[in-house]
Amino acid sequence: MSGLDAGERDAATLEEVARIAGVSRSTVSRVVNNAPGVSPRARAAVVEAIAATRYVPNQVARNLATRRTNTVALVVSEDGERVFGDPFFAGVLRGVSATLADADRQLVLMMSHGGDHERLEQYLAAGHVDGAVVVSLHGMDPMPQRLADSGVAVVLLGRPLAATTVAHVDADNLGGALAATRHLAATGRTRIGTIAGPQDMGAGIDRLLGWRRAMGELGHRTDAVAHADFTVEAGAAAMATLLAGHPDLDAVFAAADLLAVGALRHLTAEGIRVPDDIALVGFDDSVLATTTTPRLTTVRQPVEELGRTTAWRLLAQLSGEENLPLSMLLPTELVVRESS
Amino acid sequence: MSGLDAGERDAATLEEVARIAGVSRSTVSRVVNNAPGVSPRARAAVVEAIAATRYVPNQVARNLATRRTNTVALVVSEDGERVFGDPFFAGVLRGVSATLADADRQLVLMMSHGGDHERLEQYLAAGHVDGAVVVSLHGMDPMPQRLADSGVAVVLLGRPLAATTVAHVDADNLGGALAATRHLAATGRTRIGTIAGPQDMGAGIDRLLGWRRAMGELGHRTDAVAHADFTVEAGAAAMATLLAGHPDLDAVFAAADLLAVGALRHLTAEGIRVPDDIALVGFDDSVLATTTTPRLTTVRQPVEELGRTTAWRLLAQLSGEENLPLSMLLPTELVVRESS
DNA sequence: TTTCGATTTGGGAGCGCTCCCAAATCAGCG
DNA sequence: CGCTGATTTGGGAGCGCTCCCAAATCGAAA
Numbered sequence: 001m002s003g004l005d006a007g008e009r010d011a012a013t014l015e016e017v018a019r020i021a022g023v024s025r026s027t028v029s030r031v032v033n034n035a036p037g038v039s040p041r042a043r044a045a046v047v048e049a050i051a052a053t054r055y056v057p058n059q060v061a062r063n064l065a066t067r068r069t070n071t072v073a074l075v076v077s078e079d080g081e082r083v084f085g086d087p088f089f090a091g092v093l094r095g096v097s098a099t100l101a102d103a104d105r106q107l108v109l110m111m112s113h114g115g116d117h118e119r120l121e122q123y124l125a126a127g128h129v130d131g132a133v134v135v136s137l138h139g140m141d142p143m144p145q146r147l148a149d150s151g152v153a154v155v156l157l158g159r160p161l162a163a164t165t166v167a168h169v170d171a172d173n174l175g176g177a178l179a180a181t182r183h184l185a186a187t188g189r190t191r192i193g194t195i196a197g198p199q200d201m202g203a204g205i206d207r208l209l210g211w212r213r214a215m216g217e218l219g220h221r222t223d224a225v226a227h228a229d230f231t232v233e234a235g236a237a238a239m240a241t242l243l244a245g246h247p248d249l250d251a252v253f254a255a256a257d258l259l260a261v262g263a264l265r266h267l268t269a270e271g272i273r274v275p276d277d278i279a280l281v282g283f284d285d286s287v288l289a290t291t292t293t294p295r296l297t298t299v300r301q302p303v304e305e306l307g308r309t310t311a312w313r314l315l316a317q318l319s320g321e322e323n324l325p326l327s328m329l330l331p332t333e334l335v336v337r338e339s340s
Numbered sequence: 341m342s343g344l345d346a347g348e349r350d351a352a353t354l355e356e357v358a359r360i361a362g363v364s365r366s367t368v369s370r371v372v373n374n375a376p377g378v379s380p381r382a383r384a385a386v387v388e389a390i391a392a393t394r395y396v397p398n399q400v401a402r403n404l405a406t407r408r409t410n411t412v413a414l415v416v417s418e419d420g421e422r423v424f425g426d427p428f429f430a431g432v433l434r435g436v437s438a439t440l441a442d443a444d445r446q447l448v449l450m451m452s453h454g455g456d457h458e459r460l461e462q463y464l465a466a467g468h469v470d471g472a473v474v475v476s477l478h479g480m481d482p483m484p485q486r487l488a489d490s491g492v493a494v495v496l497l498g499r500p501l502a503a504t505t506v507a508h509v510d511a512d513n514l515g516g517a518l519a520a521t522r523h524l525a526a527t528g529r530t531r532i533g534t535i536a537g538p539q540d541m542g543a544g545i546d547r548l549l550g551w552r553r554a555m556g557e558l559g560h561r562t563d564a565v566a567h568a569d570f571t572v573e574a575g576a577a578a579m580a581t582l583l584a585g586h587p588d589l590d591a592v593f594a595a596a597d598l599l600a601v602g603a604l605r606h607l608t609a610e611g612i613r614v615p616d617d618i619a620l621v622g623f624d625d626s627v628l629a630t631t632t633t634p635r636l637t638t639v640r641q642p643v644e645e646l647g648r649t650t651a652w653r654l655l656a657q658l659s660g661e662e663n664l665p666l667s668m669l670l671p672t673e674l675v676v677r678e679s680s
Numbered sequence: 681t682t683t684c685g686a687t688t689t690g691g692g693a694g695c696g697c698t699c700c701c702a703a704a705t706c707a708g709c710g
Numbered sequence: 711c712g713c714t715g716a717t718t719t720g721g722g723a724g725c726g727c728t729c730c731c732a733a734a735t736c737g738a739a740a
Contacts, residue, residue, distance in 0.1 A: 059466035061726035126399035401696035
C-alpha cells in the first residue's frame with residue numbers, strides 16, 4: 001500500500017546495481033552473464049552490489065532483448081485426465097525434463113484439452129518459448145506445422161499422420177508388433193487375434209500393421225481384430241468382442257499393456273486361463289506388466305529414452321545444427337514373462 | 341538462410357501493421373486490445389492490416405511493458421513419478437486449469453524434483469508468471485514465502501507447516517478423520533488402528549490428529565499407529581506392522597485410499613476378511629475406492645473443488661482484492677461403502 | 681617519455697509493446 | 711461563422727535488458 005515497503009516489492013534493476021557498485025550498466029551485465037573482460041576489482045564490486053540488492057535479472061526484459069527465452073514446452077495433446085492415468089507420459093516427462101535440465105532450460109508442461117488448442121497456439125507463437133516437444137498427436141492435427149510456420153521449433157514424439165516438415169522421434173512400433181506376433185507363433189499358437197489401439201495415432205496404426213504383416217508371413221488370416229482406445233475398460237470390452245467372434249482364439253496381441261490388463265481381467269472373469277488357454281502379449285512394458293498375475297509378456301519401448309531423444313533433437317535444432325535427421329526410430333524389444 | 345523467406349519467419353510488429361494501415365502505433369494497439377476511442381474507419385483499416393500481415397502481438401514485449409504476464413504456474417513440489425501416479429493431482433490440475441481457463445490465463449505446470457528447486461524459484465521470481473499455486477508442500481519448505489517476498493503472488497493448496505503470510509486452501513482433513521473414526525466406533529468397533537500418512541505434510545498430520553482426537557473422545561488407547569508414505573506398497577507394509585503389534589485389531593483408518601488399498605491387499609493375502617474381521621476406511625474417495633473388493637468406505641475430499649478454489653483465491657489476489665481470507669477450509673464427507 | 685596494442689569501461693540504440701499527454705479533428709450550438 | 715467540449719489520433723517516454731562501438735585506461739616495448 002504505502003511506499004514504505006516498496007523496496008521489498010520492486011525488484012532491483014541492472015541500473016540500480018550499477019549505481020551502487022559504481023560502475024556502468026554494461027559492466028554489471030557482463031558480470032551477470034559472466035562474460036569476459038571485467039577487471040577483478042569491478043567484478044567484486046558488482047558481486048557485492050548484487051548481493052546487497054538481492055538482484056535477480058528480469059527474464060522478460062532479457063527475453064525481449066535477446067529474442068529467446070530458454071524455455072521449452074512439452075505439449076501433450078490430451079486432457080489432464082488421460083495424461084495422469086498413463087505411465088507412458090510419466091516416462092516421457094522424465095526423459096524430457098532430464099535432458100532439458102542438463103541443458104539448463106526451463107520446462108513448461110501444457111496440455112490442450114480440445115478447446116484450448118487456440119490459446120495454446122497463441123501462447124507458443126507469441127514468443128513465450130523457444131521450442132516445443134509435442135506428444136500424443138491425434139489424427140491430422142495441423143497444430144505442429146502451424147507452430148513451426150510461426151517460428152517455434154517443434155519436434156514430435158510419435159510419428160505424425162499428416163505429411164509435414166516437422167521432425168519426429170518414435171519407437172519401432174511396427175518391429176515390436178512383428179516380434180510379439182512371431183513370438184506367439186513360435187510358441188505354437190496359431191489362432192492369434194489382436195486388440196488394436198486407436199487408429200488416429202501412429203502407434204495404434206503401426207502396431208496393428210506389424211501384427212498384420214507377421215500374420216501374413218505366417219499365412220494366417222487377419223480377421224481377429226478388435227479396436228479399443230488405450231484404457232483398461234476398452235481392453236476388457238475388446239477382449240469380449242474378440243472372443244465372441246473367434247471362440248477358438250489361442251493367443252492375443254494387445255497394442256498396449258493397459259489393453260492387455262483389461263483383456264486379462266476379462267479372461268480371468270470368464271475362467272479362461274492365461275497362458276494355458278490363451279497366450280497374451282502386451283506393449284509398453286510399463287509397471288503394470290509386472291503386477292498382474294500372470295506377469296505380462298510385452299514389448300518394451302524405451303519410454304524415457306524417447307523423451308530424452310526428442311528433447312535432444314529439439315535442443316540441437318535450437319542451437320542451429322544442420323543436417324539433423326528428420327525422423328529417428330528407437331528400437332523396441334520383446335520381454336517374455338509368464339503370460340505367453 | 342536467404343532473406344527471401346524472412347517475411348515468413350520474422351513476425352510483424354505493431355509498427356509495421358500501423359504503417360500498412362496508415363495509422364499510428366497507438367491506434368493499432370487500441371484495436372488489438374480493443375480499447376475504446378477508435379473510429380470505425382481506422383478500426384477497419386487496422387483489422388485488415390492485421391489479417392494481411394498475420395500479426396500476432398509479441399507477448400514478451402507486452403509483458404515487459406505491462407509488468408504482467410497473464411500466466412499462472414501450478415507448482416507441484418514433488419517429482420513427476422509421484423505426480424503422475426496419484427489421482428489427487430489429476431483432480432487438482434483439472435480444477436485449477438478450469439478456473440484459469442475461464443479467466444483466460446495460461447497455465448504452466450512445473451514440478452521441482454528436489455534439486456531443481458533453485459531453478460524453479462529463479463524462473464518464477466524472474467517475472468515469468470504473475471502468480472503460483474503451490475501444492476504438496478513438504479516440511480518447512482521456505483519456497484512459498486521466498487516467492488511471495490520476491491513479488492510473486494502465491495497461494496498454497498494444503499496447509500503449510502511453517503508459519504507464513506502466504507494464504508492457503510485446504511480440505512478439512514481433521515474433520516474427515518474424526519468422522520471416519522467415529523463411524524468405525526459407531527458400528528461397534530473398539531480396537532481401531534490407523535495407518536498414518538507422511539508427517540511432514542499437513543494432510544498427514546491432520547488426519548492422524550483427527551484419529552487421535554476421536555480415539556480420545558471414545559476413551560480408547562492411541563498406540564495402534566503405523567506410518568507410511570502415500571503409496572500402495574507402504575500401505576501393505578504398514579498393515580503388516582500394525583497387525584504384528586496389535587493382533588486384536590478390528591478396524592483400521594488409513595489416511596489415504598492408496599494406503600487402504602495396500603492394507604486391503606495385505607489383509608486379503610493373510611486371509612483376514614474385510615469388513616468381517618477388520619473394518620477399513622480410507623481417505624480421498626479416489627477412483628480406487630470403488631474398484632476394490634469390497635469397495636472402500638472412505639472420506640471424500642473435494643479434490644477438483646480444492647483446485648478451483650485455490651486458483652480463484654490466487655486470481656482474486658492478483659486482481660488486487662482486499663481483505664481476502666488467509667485460509668479456506670473445504671468440507672470433507674464420509675462415504676460409507678462395503679469395507680466397514 | 682612516447683607509442684601502440686590490448687584490456688576494460690561506458691553509453692547509445694534497440695527489442696516490441698503500453699501508457700500518457702498533447703495535438704488535431706469533429707460536432708453542436710449560439 | 712466562431713467557440714467550446716468531446717472524440718480521435720499521434721508520438722514520446724519507458725519497461726529492463728543486451729549488443730555494439732567508441733572512449734578511456736593500462737602496460738610494455740622502443
